[in-house]
Amino acid sequence: MIKIYAPASIGNVGVGFDILGAAIKPINGELLGDCITIKLSKNFQLINKGIFSNQLPTNTEQNIVWKCWSKFCKIIQKNIPVSIILEKNLPSGSGLGSSACSIVATLVAINEIFNNPLNSKELLLLMGEVEGEISGSIHYDNVAPSYLGGLQLILEDSHIISQNIPNFTTWFWIVAWPGVKLSTASARKILPKKYTKDICVKNSRYLASFIHASYTQQSNLAARCMKELIAEPYRSKLLPNFFKNKEEIKKLGAISCGISGSGPTIFAVSENIKIAKKISLWLKNNYLKNKTGFVHICYIDTKGVRKIG
Ligand code: HSE
Numbered sequence: 001m002i003k004i005y006a007p008a009s010i011g012n013v014g015v016g017f018d019i020l021g022a023a024i025k026p027i028n029g030e031l032l033g034d035c036i037t038i039k040l041s042k043n044f045q046l047i048n049k050g051i052f053s054n055q056l057p058t059n060t061e062q063n064i065v066w067k068c069w070s071k072f073c074k075i076i077q078k079n080i081p082v083s084i085i086l087e088k089n090l091p092s093g094s095g096l097g098s099s100a101c102s103i104v105a106t107l108v109a110i111n112e113i114f115n116n117p118l119n120s121k122e123l124l125l126l127m128g129e130v131e132g133e134i135s136g137s138i139h140y141d142n143v144a145p146s147y148l149g150g151l152q153l154i155l156e157d158s159h160i161i162s163q164n165i166p167n168f169t170t171w172f173w174i175v176a177w178p179g180v181k182l183s184t185a186s187a188r189k190i191l192p193k194k195y196t197k198d199i200c201v202k203n204s205r206y207l208a209s210f211i212h213a214s215y216t217q218q219s220n221l222a223a224r225c226m227k228e229l230i231a232e233p234y235r236s237k238l239l240p241n242f243f244k245n246k247e248e249i250k251k252l253g254a255i256s257c258g259i260s261g262s263g264p265t266i267f268a269v270s271e272n273i274k275i276a277k278k279i280s281l282w283l284k285n286n287y288l289k290n291k292t293g294f295v296h297i298c299y300i301d302t303k304g305v306r307k308i309g
Contacts, residue, residue, distance in 0.1 A: 021154070
């Protein structure tokens with residue numbers, strides 16, 4: 001029996017739509033992500049557990065875990081039955097890479113129990129494919145960080161899909177999920193098909209500057225470059241009082257604030273733990289819509305997916 005954990009992630013990281021993703025872990029040591037426990041068995045079996053398991057489809061064949069297993073078996077041309085327990089600890093449609101967590105943990109667990117027939121590139125390609133089927137188009141900015149850890153730059157080059165880039169170890173990432181769902185597929189559908197030259201140039205400049213600032217460890221420059229022109233102007237309407245909240249969070253001392261993935265989770269960045277705690281408290285009091293919502297102060301999770309049992 002093997003138990004695998006895959007961490008939550010912040011897609012886009014406020015500047016690289018579909019191109020940047022960061023794996024995160026709460027500073028209090030809690031695990032923020034999904035777990036898969038797997039063993040070989042006579043028939044395929046799936047048990048859903050965890051605080052958000054009530055959000056999962058009741059039909060097993062609609063569960064991401066089943067989709068991953070069935071695709072994997074097709075690729076290796078062998079039908080190997082397994083028994084799986086999914087601990088769904090992340091809410092779906094949260095913008096924290098919830099589906100990616102399930103996909104990454106499941107595919108890594110299956111690969112491991114089948115004696116690693118797929119290499120890491122093949123696995124990552126498969127993760128992207130499954131994610132694409134769920135969200136409407138392939139994007140690696142959640143699966144890559146959840147799988148590889150750290151801050152990932154999605155290259156989608158013929159040889160390399162994603163590369164780890166330097167992150168700021170002094171940054172605290174505060175994430176707040178309000179307790180309501182927003183489907184990635186619908187948050188992708190509302191985006192324009194075309195952008196003006198001016199937006200393309202500005203967006204390239206911000207992203208290139210952020211990557212430069214990351215490599216040269218210029219924290220303030222990196223934070224100033226975290227501007228998002230592809231999704232934020234359109235998705236902001238789907239989030240409660242986004243610009244007003246952003247302004248308040250900046251007033252509290254955040255050096256950056258944006259939408260995590262496709263939302264409705266928002267993230268804020270601070271280098272100061274006292275400010276991070278203040279922001280966390282403000283978000284708890286002002287951004288959460290119900291008792292299921294949560295706020296976590298996180299570091300970048302550099303490990304990515306891992307065996308925990
Ligand atoms: N890059 C993706 C998007 C992330 O913004 O649609 C989804 O979590």
